[in-house]
Amino acid sequence: MLTPDTQKDSNTLNLVKLFCNCVLRFEVKGIIAYKLVFSVLVVFLFLVNASFALYIPLDNYLISCGSSQNITFQGHTYIPDSQYSSLVSQTGDSIVAISNSSVVPFPIYQSARIFTQKASYTFEIEQEGRHWVRLYFYPVPNSDHDLNSSVITVVADEFVLLSNFTFRNYNGLYMFKEYAINVTSVTLTLTFIPSNGSITFVNAIEVVSMPDELFIDQALALNPPAPFSGLSELAFETVYRLNVGGPLVNAQNDTLGRTWESDMKYLHMNSSVTIVSVSPSTIKYPAGVTPETAPNWVYATADAMGDANVADSNFNITWVFPVDPNFSYFIRVHFCDIISKSLNSLLFNLFINTDIALGNLDLSSLTNDLAVPYYKDFVSNVSAGSETLTVSVGPDTMADITNATLSGLEIMKISNALKSFDGFSSAVSLLPNSPSNKKKMGLVAGFIGAIAAIALVGLCYCCFVGRNSKSTQQGRPLLSLPSLYGNFQTMSMMSTTSHKSATASCISLSSINLGRIFTFQEIQDACNKFDERLLLGVGGFGRVYKGTLDNGTNVAVKRGNASSEQGIAEFRTEIDMLSKLRHRHLVSLIGYCDERSEMILVYECMSNGPLRSHLYGTDLPPLSWKQRLEICIGSARGLHYLHTGASQSIIHRDVKTTNILLDDNFVAKVADFGLSKTGPSLDQTHVSTAVKGSFGYLDPEYFRRQQLTEKSDVYSFGVVLMEVLCSRPALNPALPRDQVNIAEWAMNWQKKGMLDKIIDQKLIGNVNSASLKKFGETAEKCLAEYGVDRPSMGDVLWNLEYALQLQETASSALMEPEDSSTNHIIGIQLTPQNFDNGLHMTDEGTSATNDDDAGHASTSVVFSELVNPHAR
């Protein structure tokens, strides 16, 4: 038998370990129940099976352009383009731009490669067929080039993806584009063309294969209804992809890296809906539908007709989408009957525009069961001429039960006759000497490439060895072919090029982000020589003062106590950690001073202080349930970013309500990284370390085994959730014994299903019961005895967002799309680790470079140790 200490970088082994731990646990608890062990074994085998079923793309290029280091974003690693030395074959110079700004919306947008002339990336394709081509654009502030005014044209083989696009006329801070292109040769070439005298750029590129069955050749045309074939020759651009009735599902939770947005902002005003959801594990995929069609998260939530407040119960639920009228659209509707109690009880219609697309639809007669996914593809009228596309579901007049449902919706623009998605130029006109006979050349080039590959194998051996051996990367030739057009470059020239770009990009992000180094004099001036009247508090580490920098910025200045051994270590850790991290939900370090053996940290000012002071022990006005949820969501985002956003996961180790600070808009930020540790690396499951943290928040498993994982933060966060709900301290020794520890006490009530009996009195009457139930369940899972049973921060985030959505749905009787604009789930395109404000920021060019949060802060800031100096 494997000992629990065997550590191997393998899912299966981890599962074996999990299994052993489970068995072990049963023994420890004295339950000798073979049945239980058996069922664990069944689950275990099922998990192993499931892990084999995962789709692994053969082509999987995730490239961060211009970056000097790997970028982790939404759980995927993006490799610098300079490492694919033969991939980038540029005809002109390229320049690297790296943002040192803290306002970069996502890590993927930190760097860009700028082209002054036509340039191309050529990808060697292993598996012909449809591929996702994803492009990321963000005009990184750059002193030499104003990327906002660059004019971008992108061509992928014979398809024009973007034509003369500029951020000047674009209503957004950044742009993400996704295309599905059937690649029928051995390479795919993406060409970036700057328009007359301008420059062009790109931040990141993905070229990833997808299963052939995902998009087939046929769909149903509407008006008149008729089969439509020939889709495999056409390219698609994703314009809308919705998780109807549910929150955002991001690339991390989709096996094909897709993003599913919430549908709320597209609902027509008059549509009254009820959100329904079931546990994702209850979804039964039939033959021909897989998680690659859509993840079970999508099928497990749906909109159904709301009935409570509508006089006329016979109406349609309608979604409205702005579209470019000069194109036709591929529309995929996803259904899953999670609302019926019995078979054949739901009968409804689907309309696309005013045309009936599916009439008398009885899902259970098609699927023979409930909770079984079903989807159908349509092609909208070519050039219908309307600037909106609508999709509606409504009850059938024949039905006994008046209801209708929809689970997911995808709308994709179809390339036009010029093989373009944008404007009226074709690839041939944009690239005059371009590959009309590309396939033939592809073969020749493939041959040349093969020879070159053999010649270079020796040279590149190190690269192969050095690469991560993740399964998706394995066995893929990393060498690529020389560009098929543009200036042909010799191998040696190409290596110079890549060398050049490598040196150009060697300014590392971390060195830029280190923050300002202050002189002691500057600090003294800022805090008026450490005026005791500016003292915000005293803690284990030292004293915290309010300060004002010479440019007027309010800051919090934490002055360490040089005599404390722990202080020195924590000071270093904090600088180390914070300088690597930038996130809207993490307190930013502005700089530090270590002159004259001083240990001083300068932070952005968080004017509303720690979360705890808004929960109890002060006279501050109570927070509403919605505010509490938003604060929990914000801090969960911060922690999720810590765990997954950086190149190595970081464990905070001291999550508590005094380490969650609120800015002047009550945006929550996680603070105090003094105890943080980088998480286990790939081949480890935990970090062994002496137990540190705060009593009341300590993960019992960590306490017992002294093995630290991200799940310890999840436990502490569960305590925070209970504290937020009940407005009482984590530990209160003054209370009767069974109530001292909030985790134990609240869990008892939660398990009895009576959590509502112990919530903050001030919340009573203002909390939607479904929202409370979701919240309670989430906290309960976080507080699970064993780390393996606790959810990841990503799951916690998802559940909290869901709780917020339930609350908001309940509080707006008739949902109007405008109402939901403040909702965290809506309008966010990419990820939970989000800069919510980023979306509303205008592109005012380089003025956006400074972190402006610090500028508006006003009153007092208190740091964690201050309120409860003895907490540790």
Ligand SMILES: *[C@@H]1O[C@H](CO)[C@@H](O)[C@H](O)[C@H]1NC(C)=O
């Ligand atoms: C891609 O195109 C080729 C040639 O037109 C066709 O045979 C193949 O089925 C297509 N693949 C997909 C997934 O559409």
Ligand SMILES: *[C@@H]1O[C@H](CO)[C@@H](O)[C@H](O)[C@H]1NC(C)=O
């Ligand atoms: C639902 O929409 C369709 C298409 O616009 C329309 O024909 C039908 O009358 C609508 N049904 C109801 C109940 O409004």
Ligand SMILES: *[C@@H]1O[C@H](CO)[C@@H](O)[C@H](O)[C@H]1NC(C)=O
């Ligand atoms: C769509 O085509 C019409 C002509 O049919 C043209 O006037 C209009 O500018 C085009 N719209 C866009 C967005 O390209």
Ligand SMILES: *[C@@H]1O[C@H](CO)[C@@H](O)[C@H](O)[C@H]1NC(C)=O
């Ligand atoms: C970047 O990622 C690749 C593949 O995941 C890995 O082989 C390589 O070691 C990483 N490089 C760095 C500097 O972390």
